Amino acid sequence: MYTLKKSLGQHFLKDEQVIQKIIDVVKEQVFTNLLEVGPGAGALTKYLIDLPGINFKAVELDEEKVNYLFQKYPVLKDKIIHESFLDIAKPFDQPFTVIGNFPYNISTQILFKILEWKEDVPCVIGMFQKEVAERAASKEGSKVYGVLSALVQAYYNVEYLFDVGNECFNPPPKVQSGVIRLIRRAEPLHVKSDRAYWVLVKTAFNQRRKTLRNAVKSLFTAEALQDDIFNKRAEALSIEDFAALTFKMS
Numbered sequence: 001m002y003t004l005k006k007s008l009g010q011h012f013l014k015d016e017q018v019i020q021k022i023i024d025v026v027k028e029q030v031f032t033n034l035l036e037v038g039p040g041a042g043a044l045t046k047y048l049i050d051l052p053g054i055n056f057k058a059v060e061l062d063e064e065k066v067n068y069l070f071q072k073y074p075v076l077k078d079k080i081i082h083e084s085f086l087d088i089a090k091p092f093d094q095p096f097t098v099i100g101n102f103p104y105n106i107s108t109q110i111l112f113k114i115l116e117w118k119e120d121v122p123c124v125i126g127m128f129q130k131e132v133a134e135r136a137a138s139k140e141g142s143k144v145y146g147v148l149s150a151l152v153q154a155y156y157n158v159e160y161l162f163d164v165g166n167e168c169f170n171p172p173p174k175v176q177s178g179v180i181r182l183i184r185r186a187e188p189l190h191v192k193s194d195r196a197y198w199v200l201v202k203t204a205f206n207q208r209r210k211t212l213r214n215a216v217k218s219l220f221t222a223e224a225l226q227d228d229i230f231n232k233r234a235e236a237l238s239i240e241d242f243a244a245l246t247f248k249m250s
Contacts, residue, residue, distance in 0.1 A: 110126075124156070
């Protein structure tokens, strides 16, 4: 058997209906390489390893879970990367899909790590704390629209699929959960540079209660700041608005 480690934010999915819903979403995608993040006790893994023609790997930090998975599913021999996802090198030479019941204590960092690999990750299917899932999927004008929304959606179309109640886990987390799907955009957002876009978005939302003019004045000339768009607050701007503004940055 195995123990649950609070320090690693472990809450294992036990509801078979939810598990099947996630597996059905996975089956809608076409891919050859699949990386599971945080397989834990193998709730999803036991189905993922049976997908035909798939090159499967999993990344798991907890040594006890690694040993448990090796014993329960011998086919996983040489397929588990025993590290933190945040520290691993790119696991495949070819494009790969990422799936996971992501550890909630590092879920935002996980999304940013995936953005580093965006050219090689066409699809992500993940369970997150509901608040993070909603932030990733929300559009301008929403109270939860922010840095995470604008940065992830610059590269991916994000779809909020369904809620997952805390009773579906062992032990039940104190928060609700949500499953989202990220599909890489067919056409990348037209920006001056990725760096300019990231700097602008982070600076704008860093003081989100201020008008854009006051929040990002260090990035533009006085002349550029006369534009009416700078009367708005950051949460009112779409990703296309931010992208267009990168070309006016000084």
